[in-house]
Amino acid sequence: MSCLVFFLLVSHLVYAWSDANYYRPVTQIKNVFPVFFPLTADKLMMNLGLVDLEKMRQNEKMQIATSENTVQYPLKAITSENTGQRKNILYLVIDTWRDGFLTAEITPNIFEFSKRCQIYDNHFSGSNMTTGGVFR
16 A cells, blocks of 8 residues: 555656656646646746756747737627528538548448538648638
């Protein structure tokens, strides 16, 4: 039992140090284990002098640069006018869809639905992700 408590304590301390120092190989395991709520102690690690201040500054700059590049949509409230007749339009937006997967064997329901629809085969995407492909 004491061995279990020791390893639990060590795992949380290692995670706290890794989180404070932006060491991804350790911190990314948090997403793998669904009930793992690791300890974070950024201020304590700074007070103990266990944080690389240069790496912390670089990470803050990177976070600022990343937040400036995110999609800001919509920029203002979306308004529309009632033109009378409404159109029945459905967009199927699927992330990482491979060419050739619209077949009766792989996606039978979408394939049957596509027989009654208009399909645009000759198009270009602005990105290989849904966000960039739809909004750019």
